[in-house]
Amino acid sequence: MPDFSWRGRNGAGDIVQGVMEGAAANAVADSLLGMRITPIEIKPQGTNLSATSKQDSASTTPSFQFFKEKVNSIDVLLFSRQLHTLLRAGVPIMRALAGLQESNNNPAMKIVLGDVREGLDSGRDLSLSLARHPEVFSRFYISMVRVGEMTGRLEEVFIRLFEHLDFERFMKEQVKSALRYPSFVLAAMAVAMLVINIFVIPAFAKTFKGLNAELPLMTRVLIGFSEFMVNSWPFLIAGVALAVLAFNAWRKTDQGRYDWDRLKMKIPVAGKIIQKGTLAHFAHAFALSSRSGVPIIQALSNVAETVDNAFIAAKIEKMREGIERGESVLRTTIAAGVFTPVVIQMIAVGEESGALDDMMQEVADMYQSEVEYELKTLSQQIEPILIVALGAMVLVLALGIFLPIWDLGSTMIKH
Structure with a gap:
C-alpha cells in the first residue's frame, strides 16, 4: 500500500503531521479520526505540503478584528438543507457550493464555503475540505459526510444531518427554557433579599434602638446581617465577582466541566430535564450514525x-471501550448507569432483532416527549418549592421584625 503525507489538528487544536500507510486517502482519514486527529490535508508521499502549511499558519494567526462575525449553528443547519435540495435536483456540487456562497448573508x-470550493478544486474530498474548519463542522458531521461519499448517498446524508441539527437545536432551546423560569425566580428572590436587608430592616433597626429594650435573638441576627451588608457591600460585590470568575475558571478545566455537568443533572426539577435532553441528543445521533452505516x-x-455534557460523554466512551472488548451494547448500556429500565429493554430488543437504529430513534423520541411534558408541568413542580421558600422568608421576617413590636405592646398593656 502507498504512503500518504498528512497534516491535521489534534484535540488541543495544534497542527500535527506525519506519514501513514493506507489504501487510499479516505482510509488514512478514517485512521486519523480514530486517533482523534482532524485531517486537514492528505497527499501521496513526496508531495510538498509546505505551501499549504504556510497558508494554514497564516490562517491560524490570531485576528484582532472587533465584532467579527462567526458561523453559528443556524448557518450550518441551512447549509445542510440547501445543499441537500440542490444535490437532489441534480446540480453539480461545485455549482451548488458556488450558489450557496454567493447567496449567503x-x-x-x-x-x-470559498475555502471548501478551493479544496474540491485541488482534488480533496468534500469531507476533507469540511474538516479544514473544525470550528464550524463537528467530527460527527464530517464522519457522516464521509459515509455519504463512500456510499454514494450524499444528498440523503445531508437531509439526515439537517434533521439531526434541527433536533439538536430544538432540544437545546427546550433545556434553556426549562432553566429560564427557575433562574428568574431565584434572581427575583435574591433582589428581594437585598432590598429588605438594605432598606427595610435598617428602618426598623432605628426604631428598635430608640426603645432601649432587649431584642429577641432572631431580631438581633437580622439586624446584624443587615448592618454587615450595608457596611461591607463593596467587599460583598468583590467577593461575588471573584467567586464567579473562579467558578468559570474551574468549569473550563476538564475535571471541573465533568463535575459541573454531573452536578447539573442533580438540580431539583431542572436536573432531570437536562439529563433527558442530553440522552435524547445521544440517542438521536447514534440512530443517525447507525442508519448511515x-x-x-x-x-x-x-x-x-x-x-454537550462531559459526564454523559465519559459514560459513552466507557460504552465504546466495553464494545471494543467484545461486550454487547446491552451490557455496556446497563454499566453506564444513566438509562432507565424501559430504555435498556428497548435497546435489548433492538440488539436482538438487528434494528438497534430504530430502537435508538424510539428512545430519542421518548426522551423528547418526556422533556416536552416536563416543561409543560414545570410551573406546577416549582410552585411548591417557591411557596415553601417564600413562606420561610416571611416567617423569618415576621419573627425578626414583629416580635419586638408584639413584646412592646404586651409590656405597655401590663403597665
Whole structure:
C-alpha cells in the first residue's frame, strides 16, 4: 500500500503531521479520526505540503478584528438543507457550493464555503475540505459526510444531518427554557433579599434602638446581617465577582466541566430535564450514525464528542471501550448507569432483532416527549418549592421584625 503525507489538528487544536500507510486517502482519514486527529490535508508521499502549511499558519494567526462575525449553528443547519435540495435536483456540487456562497448573508460562512470550493478544486474530498474548519463542522458531521461519499448517498446524508441539527437545536432551546423560569425566580428572590436587608430592616433597626429594650435573638441576627451588608457591600460585590470568575475558571478545566455537568443533572426539577435532553441528543445521533452505516465503535466515539455534557460523554466512551472488548451494547448500556429500565429493554430488543437504529430513534423520541411534558408541568413542580421558600422568608421576617413590636405592646398593656 502507498504512503500518504498528512497534516491535521489534534484535540488541543495544534497542527500535527506525519506519514501513514493506507489504501487510499479516505482510509488514512478514517485512521486519523480514530486517533482523534482532524485531517486537514492528505497527499501521496513526496508531495510538498509546505505551501499549504504556510497558508494554514497564516490562517491560524490570531485576528484582532472587533465584532467579527462567526458561523453559528443556524448557518450550518441551512447549509445542510440547501445543499441537500440542490444535490437532489441534480446540480453539480461545485455549482451548488458556488450558489450557496454567493447567496449567503454571513461573511464568515462565505469564507468557509470559498475555502471548501478551493479544496474540491485541488482534488480533496468534500469531507476533507469540511474538516479544514473544525470550528464550524463537528467530527460527527464530517464522519457522516464521509459515509455519504463512500456510499454514494450524499444528498440523503445531508437531509439526515439537517434533521439531526434541527433536533439538536430544538432540544437545546427546550433545556434553556426549562432553566429560564427557575433562574428568574431565584434572581427575583435574591433582589428581594437585598432590598429588605438594605432598606427595610435598617428602618426598623432605628426604631428598635430608640426603645432601649432587649431584642429577641432572631431580631438581633437580622439586624446584624443587615448592618454587615450595608457596611461591607463593596467587599460583598468583590467577593461575588471573584467567586464567579473562579467558578468559570474551574468549569473550563476538564475535571471541573465533568463535575459541573454531573452536578447539573442533580438540580431539583431542572436536573432531570437536562439529563433527558442530553440522552435524547445521544440517542438521536447514534440512530443517525447507525442508519448511515457508520461502525458502532466510531459512531460512539463521534457522538461522545458532540454531546454537550462531559459526564454523559465519559459514560459513552466507557460504552465504546466495553464494545471494543467484545461486550454487547446491552451490557455496556446497563454499566453506564444513566438509562432507565424501559430504555435498556428497548435497546435489548433492538440488539436482538438487528434494528438497534430504530430502537435508538424510539428512545430519542421518548426522551423528547418526556422533556416536552416536563416543561409543560414545570410551573406546577416549582410552585411548591417557591411557596415553601417564600413562606420561610416571611416567617423569618415576621419573627425578626414583629416580635419586638408584639413584646412592646404586651409590656405597655401590663403597665
